[in-house]
Amino acid sequence: MRNIIRKFAFAAMLLTAPAMMQAAQKNVVNKPGTFTTGNKTFLLNGQPFVVKAAEVHYPRIPRPYWEHRIQMCKALGMNTVCIYVFWNIHEQKEGEFNFTGNNDVAEFCRLAQKNGMYVIVRPGPYVCAEWEMGGLPWWLLKKKDIKLRERDPYFMERVKLFEQKVGEQLAPLTIQNGGPIIMVQVENEYGSYGEDKPYVSEIRDCLRSIYGKELSLFQCDWSSNFTKNGLDDLTWTMNFGTGANIDQQFRRLGELRPNAPKMCSEFWSGWFDKWGARHETRPAKDMVEGMDEMLSKGISFSLYMTHGGTSFGHWAGANSPGFAPDVTSYDYDAPINEYGHATPKFWELRKMMAKYNNGKKMPAVPKAPMPIITVPKFELKEFAPLYNGFDYKYTWWDHKEEAHGDRPKTFEELDMGWGTVLYTTRLPQIDNVKVEGVYPNDAFTCTLTIDAHDYAQVFIDGKYIGKVDRVKNEKTLTLPGIKQGQELQILVEGMGRINFGRAIKDFKGLVSKPTITAELHSHLGGVDKTEVTFTPNQWECMRIPDDYEVAVKAFEMQKTKPTTREKLNEPVIGRGYRYAKNSDDLIFGRGYYRGYFELKKVGDTFLNFETWGKGQVYVNGHAMGRIWSIGPQQTLYVPGCWLKKGKNEIIVLDVVGPREAVVWGQTEPELNKLQLEKSNKHNNIGDKPDLNSATPVAIGSFKAGNGWQTISFNAPAKGRYLAIECLSTQKEGDRVAIAELYLQNPGGRRLSREPWKTKYADSEDEAGNHLGDKVFDLQESTYWQTEKGSAMPHLLVIDLGSEQTVNALEYLPRAEQGAPGSVKNFRIYLY
Numbered sequence: 009m010r011n012i013i014r015k016f017a018f019a020a021m022l023l024t025a026p027a028m029m030q031a032a033q034k035n036v037v038n039k040p041g042t043f044t045t046g047n048k049t050f051l052l053n054g055q056p057f058v059v060k061a062a063e064v065h066y067p068r069i070p071r072p073y074w075e076h077r078i079q080m081c082k083a084l085g086m087n088t089v090c091i092y093v094f095w096n097i098h099e100q101k102e103g104e105f106n107f108t109g110n111n112d113v114a115e116f117c118r119l120a121q122k123n124g125m126y127v128i129v130r131p132g133p134y135v136c137a138e139w140e141m142g143g144l145p146w147w148l149l150k151k152k153d154i155k156l157r158e159r160d161p162y163f164m165e166r167v168k169l170f171e172q173k174v175g176e177q178l179a180p181l182t183i184q185n186g187g188p189i190i191m192v193q194v195e196n197e198y199g200s201y202g203e204d205k206p207y208v209s210e211i212r213d214c215l216r217s218i219y220g221k222e223l224s225l226f227q228c229d230w231s232s233n234f235t236k237n238g239l240d241d242l243t244w245t246m247n248f249g250t251g252a253n254i255d256q257q258f259r260r261l262g263e264l265r266p267n268a269p270k271m272c273s274e275f276w277s278g279w280f281d282k283w284g285a286r287h288e289t290r291p292a293k294d295m296v297e298g299m300d301e302m303l304s305k306g307i308s309f310s311l312y313m314t315h316g317g318t319s320f321g322h323w324a325g326a327n328s329p330g331f332a333p334d335v336t337s338y339d340y341d342a343p344i345n346e347y348g349h350a351t352p353k354f355w356e357l358r359k360m361m362a363k364y365n366n367g368k369k370m371p372a373v374p375k376a377p378m379p380i381i382t383v384p385k386f387e388l389k390e391f392a393p394l395y396n397g398f399d400y401k402y403t404w405w406d407h408k409e410e411a412h413g414d415r416p417k418t419f420e421e422l423d424m425g426w427g428t429v430l431y432t433t434r435l436p437q438i439d440n441v442k443v444e445g446v447y448p449n450d451a452f453t454c455t456l457t458i459d460a461h462d463y464a465q466v467f468i469d470g471k472y473i474g475k476v477d478r479v480k481n482e483k484t485l486t487l488p489g490i491k492q493g494q495e496l497q498i499l500v501e502g503m504g505r506i507n508f509g510r511a512i513k514d515f516k517g518l519v520s521k522p523t524i525t526a527e528l529h530s531h532l533g534g535v536d537k538t539e540v541t542f543t544p545n546q547w548e549c550m551r552i553p554d555d556y557e558v559a560v561k562a563f564e565m566q567k568t569k570p571t572t573r574e575k576l577n578e579p580v581i582g583r584g585y586r587y588a589k590n591s592d593d594l595i596f597g598r599g600y601y602r603g604y605f606e607l608k609k610v611g612d613t614f615l616n617f618e619t620w621g622k623g624q625v626y627v628n629g630h631a632m633g634r635i636w637s638i639g640p641q642q643t644l645y646v647p648g649c650w651l652k653k654g655k656n657e658i659i660v661l662d663v664v665g666p667r668e669a670v671v672w673g674q675t676e677p678e679l680n681k682l683q684l685e686k687s688n689k690h691n692n693i694g695d696k697p698d699l700n701s702a703t704p705v706a707i708g709s710f711k712a713g714n715g716w717q718t719i720s721f722n723a724p725a726k727g728r729y730l731a732i733e734c735l736s737t738q739k740e741g742d743r744v745a746i747a748e749l750y751l752q753n754p755g756g757r758r759l760s761r762e763p764w765k766t767k768y769a770d771s772e773d774e775a776g777n778h779l780g781d782k783v784f785d786l787q788e789s790t791y792w793q794t795e796k797g798s799a800m801p802h803l804l805v806i807d808l809g810s811e812q813t814v815n816a817l818e819y820l821p822r823a824e825q826g827a828p829g830s831v832k833n834f835r836i837y838l839y
């Protein structure tokens with residue numbers, strides 16, 4: 009039945025396509041043209057053409073500012089804008105498509121054309137982009153066994169429907185139809201995910217059937233792996249960052265396709281920020297020199313990002329291995345900053361780009377659409393406790409079977425994309441266990457083990473016990489002496505779904521059954537310690553969807569019962585939450601805060617949240633993004649186009665609770681203020697292994713220069729820890745740097761790095777974000793680097809998670825010319 013309905017929907021959709029095409033064509037101004045691949049160059053209407061593209065993302069810019077940002081890109085001397093299409097913003101509910109307002113991607117393309125810019129479209133279906141689930145809709149995960157980015161029939165069916173819908177918007181805007189779109193990308197960096205060429209071919213065929221045979225299709229990937237997914241009939245382009253050795257990046261392509269045009273499809277101007285680590289920057293000089301070099305060699309590029317913007321609401325993603333959620337700002341240290349202003353990088357770039365503007369004057373730099381304003385400090389005086397956000401229409405006692413069961417349910421099973429869930433169970437009869445020598449009510453300590461995605465706070469009978477934070481890889485919490493029948497409550501907030509690597513199948517909530525291990529102690533001697541593990545098997549789940557409407561309702565419920573400020577900081581959830589409507593004894597501090605600020609003049613501002621805990625912010629009903637006290641981001645960009653003269657409303661949902669419920673607007677963002685419990689470095693001397701009597705599994709020296717190298721061991725070695733001792737660098741005086749490491753098993757296959765953790769590093773440049781984990785973060789442009797002036801030798805120890813048998817090590821130095829910091833002599837240990 010479901011299938012039949014789907015087929016009907018599909019047919020109906022096709023019927024409406026010509027009508028939509030007419031609508032879109034109304035605004036097309038150019039004559040039909042061509043964009044093709046010639047001998048070592050692209051050809052625009054038959055003439056050699058170098059693509060100078062600026063990557064910008066329409067959902068990361070408020071619509072009223074779109075044209076300004078496009079003009080800013082043009083003022084840099086760019087001739088093209090490059091955009092992703094974000095599936096999950098267009099199809100937030102299965103089968104309901106939205107291409108209006110801030111989602112009107114066709115309008116964005118028309119604005120580009122109006123301003124004399126071409127457009128490159130990258131419609132996924134997967135886009136990465138530090139965006140929730142890499143652009144895939146969360147509801148795909150309602151089908152638990154779905155295979156993402158593979159030929160899973162359901163996945164492919166949904167992909168094709170989505171691409172068809174995008175095509176209705178954009179196919180009329182190809183250059184062949186007189187529009188600005190010159191190229192469309194097939195998938196995204198598939199080589200760093202899989203090698204399923206038939207899958208990539210199916211995406212290609214789907215796009216070809218939508219955009220026509222004449223439109224140029226291309227693939228982007230890293231120089232180290234593009235052959236894994238490169239299709240013979242598509243253009244291949246390379247992604248790499250500021251500072252990379254450009255000739256090296258194109259070497260392999262040149263060998264395989266000597267006559268192909270060269271293009272860096274993502275030249276990373278900066279980098280993204282994650283919660284709990286320093287703000288990332290990249291030197292302007294390196295970026296500008298790299299682009300100058302490319303232009304002097306006729307190499308096309310897209311500058312990723314030229315303007316990064318903001319991942320508003322809950323749209324920021326997360327990286328893996330491990331779990332590294334991205335902050336709300338997507339400033340990216342790009343030449344045009346988060347709020348659309350020119351940075352020093354912008355001016356340097358513009359100066360260089362002028363050399364390649366055919367002697368013509370550079371386009372003018374447009375004036376910002378809004379001034380920057382401040383807002384004096386004010387208090388958010390209204391409060392509604394978190395339980396007012398409970399979705400009372402979705403409860404077990406209201407016949408929602410999913411809301412309870414013998415195990416906690418994931419958000420996806422609870423049919424909720426984003427938000428928080430309160431999981432409740434009764435504690436088992438731990439004191440009733442018959443253990444010889446242990447009396448029923450003897451003292452015991454308990455350890456709770458949970459797999460929480462992503463931030464769990466644990467309560468017993470409403471009393472806060474502690475947190476289990478996935479970002480820190482935490483899985484356990486010690487519970488105090490507990491009693492049978494007490495209520496165990498676990499409040500789990502989901503953050504962005506992982507957007508990179510195999511871990512994109514990232515379910516939220518409690519993703520497995522929690523266990524409680526009790527250590528029983530006798531007060532009479534005899535057996536003094538016994539361990540028993542319990543698995544509670546009755547769970548209730550209450551949803552708190554992340555949604556402005558939910559917040560508003562929370563205050564409606566509160567009207568009858570105002571809460572006093574004095575109670576705000578008591579971190580108590582209170583038992584019997586299900587009777588919350590009648591009870592006073594509940595979560596204080598955690599919940600919704602509402603306040604107002606008056607404006608005489610509207611403008612862009614940066615609201616400061618450094619006194620708050622963790623959560624979401626809504627201004628005049630617009631979801632502004634996530635906040636988290638740990639930083640580095642402490643302010644949220646609030647665009648003036650969403651503010652108004654007079655009274656403006658702000659609601660903060662704080663799942664942890666603020667130190668002080670105050671906010672103020674400032675003229676500059678704060679993107680680099682950490683408030684951590686302890687530093688992220690791995691230099692705890694107790695973790696340093698004693699290698700004096702250990703035998704290395706390999707001793708030798710790496711070659712100089714860029715690119716991967718493999719060191720085979722004499723014989724397979726076993727161990728849980730990998731230690732790499734760096735005795736010297738290729739260039740004396742360099743700080744040691746390593747971009748990536750892999751280990752191979754005796755069959756020559758790479759071990760999964762998913763469970764890897766940095767155990768010890770004697771030196772790490774934390775200010776530059778060059779910690780030990782950068783050698784297994786899947787990114788070739790990031791690296792571990794030792795601090796300035798720290799003495800050789802250097803030691804990095806990685807915990808592989810469990811004992812492994814290893815036969816070889818793969819090593820990648822930095823991507824920059826001359827591979828700065830590359831290691832010469834080394835010793836490798838496995839223990």
Ligand code: GLA
Binds near residue numbers: 137197
């Ligand atoms: C890759 C992806 C992009 C983005 C960058 C990092 O190149 O293709 O979507 O994630 O990495 O910013």
Ligand code: CA
Binds near residue numbers: 788789790
């Ligand atoms: Ca790396």
